[in-house]
Amino acid sequence: MAAFSHEVHPLFVEPYFRANIAGAISPLQVEFIQNLKMVKNPENYISENLYIFEEPELKSIKDAVQEILDIYARDVLCIPQSLYVTQSWSLTNTNNMGMHAHSHSNSILSGSLYYCELPSPPSNMVYPARQLPADRPAARAGQAQHLQHSDCPHHAPAE
DSSP, X not given: OOOOOOOOOOOSOOOOOOEEOGGGOOHHHHHHHHTSXXXXXXXXXXXXXXXXXXXXXXXXXXXXXXXXXXXIIXXXXXXXXXXXXXXXXXXXXXXXXXEEEEOOOSOSEEEEEEXXXXXXXXXXXXXXTEEOOTTSOOOOXXXXXXXXXXXXXXXXXXX
């Protein structure tokens, strides 16, 4: 068989970004988020307010997330444009609850911010034909666990 030369080029790269903003989240802010009015979502509960970063009580979190978006735009996407949050909400999952399959339209990135400690073991976010490694570090308060392209469908299975 003949040997053919070849090259591999990373054409469809989907970066996965993680940052820690724990210093920007106070216990009072955690309490504020936990006291938001929640409504039923297909498989869990979502805050009635879909723009919680507009609440004055969450300004330091909003500012920290904006700094992370600025880093992502500059260092990962290598673009001069600014990224910004268009919507922000809180989700609550109780035992044996997951997240329905979905994607976020009309945006470049989607992110999840874990504002408090999570139970162990953490649930995995599932993407088509792949799953985040089960041995990834557990989420800790203040860590933006997921930041990925918005058109990538994802869900979290019920445990």
